[in-house]
Amino acid sequence: VSYAFSKILVSACCPFIMIAVLTTRSTPLILAGMAIERYISICFPLHYGHMCTVQRTIWIIGVILVLCSAPPLTDLFITLAKEPASFFKTLIFCDHSLLFRDPYIYYKNCAFDSVYFSFVFLALIYTYCKIMLTARAASTDLVSVKKARNTVLLHGVQLLLCLLAFVVPSMQAPLIQLFPLYGLEIRYINFLLVYIIPRFLSPMIYGVRDEKFRKYWIRYLVYRVNRVK
Known part of the structure; x- marks a missing residue:
């Protein structure tokens, strides 16, 4: 928003800001859920049908939304309690640190993020190790085990990309202080690196890995190339 309007x-x-925080924080939990789904499909194939149902998926999505809504809602409540009413009528550069500026919010979010990412990291490590153990013991269907292992590894890479969203803000402030004339450009580049590129890569990677999508995608590219010629 602040790239279109200087201040709002x-x-x-x-x-x-609250929607941005909600979507950013929900991504790692979704990755953990997807990794657990792969773990169940490989380690408990006979129970997969009744464990991974549509109803349970909807329930898990609801839990993720509730958990990820807690930090921005508490940020808002703290701001409402500590800031004067006139603050909400002022113009600011739309940034999380400028909107929720109480120091308590920063420390609260740091504590939440530590627990939050530790849980996701442990979930990915556990599922990967269990899938690897299953792969060693399995004598058949090694292809599906290999795909599941690669999927969990991909989730780990995506989790590292998600971590950038929490590391970059601490680097952004010193950069803006060093180059005050390029503050907007620094924020814009960080926005692309942290929020846009990871979300762009995920559907592209999963799309390329899907055999049917890859087949039609290659057919479309060949058609476009021949049409240009």
Whole structure:
């Protein structure tokens, strides 16, 4: 928003920041859920049908939304309690640190993120190790085991990309202080690296790995190349 408008009202900035935080924090939990689904399909294939149902998937999505809504909602409540009403009528650069500026919010989010990413990291490590042990013991269907292992590894890479969203803000402030004339450009580059590129890579990677999608995608590219010629 702040790349289109220099400054906007605090009351207008709140929903944008809260939605951005919600979607950013939900990604690692979704990765953990996908890794657990692969773990169940490989390690408990006979129970997969009744363990991974649509109803349970919807329930898990609801739990993820509730968990990821807690930090931005508490940020808002703390800000409502500590900031004067006039603050919400002022114009600011729409940034999380400028909107939720109470120091307690920063420490709260650091504690939450530590527990949050530790859980996701342990879930990925556990599922990967169990899948590897299953791969060693399995004498058949090694292809599906290999795919599941690669999927969990891919989730680990995606988790590292998600971590950038929490590391970059601490690097962004010193860079802006060093290059104050390029503050907007620094924020924009960080936005691309942290939020856009990881979300762009995920569907592309999964799409290329899907055999049917890859077949039609290659056919489309060949058609476009021949049409240009």
